[in-house]
Amino acid sequence: MIILPGPASKNLANRLASELKTRLIPVFSKSFPDGESYIRIEGDLEGEEVVIVQTTSPPQDKRMMQLFLMASEAKDQGASNILAVIPYFAYSRQDKAFLPGEAFSAKTVISILKACGVTQIITVNAHNPQALASFTLPIKDLSAIPLLARYFKDQGYKGAVSLSMGKKGLANAKEAATILGGEYDFIPTQRDPHTGKVTIEEKRLDVKGKVAILFDDIISSGGTMAKSVAHTKNQGASKVYAACVHPLLMANARERIVQNGADEVVGTDSVTSMVSVVSVAPIIAEALVKNGA
Ligand code: R5P
Secondary structure, three states, X not given: OEEEEOOOOHHHHHHHHHHHOOEEOOEEEEEOOOOOEEEEEOOOOOOOEEEEEOOOOOOHHHHHHHHHHHHHHHHHOOOXXXXXXXXXXXXXXXXXXXXXXXXOHHHHHHHHHHHOOOOEEEEEOOOOHHHHHOOOOOEEEEOOHHHHHHHHHHOOOOOOEEEEEOHHHHHHHHHHHHHHOOOEEEXXXXXXXXXXXXXXXXXXOOOOOOEEEEEEEEEOOOHHHHHHHHXXXXXOOOEEEEEXXXXXXXXXXXXXXXXXXXXXXXXXXXXXXXXXXXXXXXXXXXXXXXXXX
């Protein structure tokens, strides 16, 4: 197996290569003056099982294009298999047309990856794994929630209350609670599909005087997390921590969340950021080993 470190995930790819004691072939990348992407794979991939590691956090179009170019060059060189590790899978939130006429972006991106020769995908906390399961390309979705929960347990927060954003995310809170050992519940967040505005319904949470840790797959603008932190704090939690797998943290998202009462914002290195203190390398390495690496 050969690892190709995509320009957006060099550190993660290096960690994976050393954990798996496998070869890594450098990828040279640059942007032309007009913004177009250039990729050069500095080694021979003929007959090799190739693993491309490339997250697709912003600038997602650029990073997707780099991924398409790496995969299609690996295919042209005659790689025997091309597995794409895409820790943050851009466009996967648009997993159907929510309003008439909306483009089904996740489907389009997966079709292009397939056309470029990708035969399998490993991702982390995809927004809607059930939706991804309906595609013809095999997609393995890993959960980094236990890694985040273990981080907080190691910090001394055993017994903290685990909370998810929205009922749909309740599985995240439940998964975290199996490690933290406390209660779990959800904050009833709702997003208006037209305006994108997030609101929270009235609901009592059993957090008075307790430490609460809020788990979400993504923090993008920070709106959902900031409102949820304020809601939890207003209900009397002694400390509130904001944890996410993919810290996109657009604009001043982290500051906004802290201003609303969070004691700390924590994320993983699925996306490189100032809060990426937990690495997803162990779960990806384990999945690659199970896959025959
Ligand atoms: C929504 O379903 C997701 O789980 C996140 O809560 C959402 O994508 C976060 O977005 P933002 O940070 O922009 O509110």
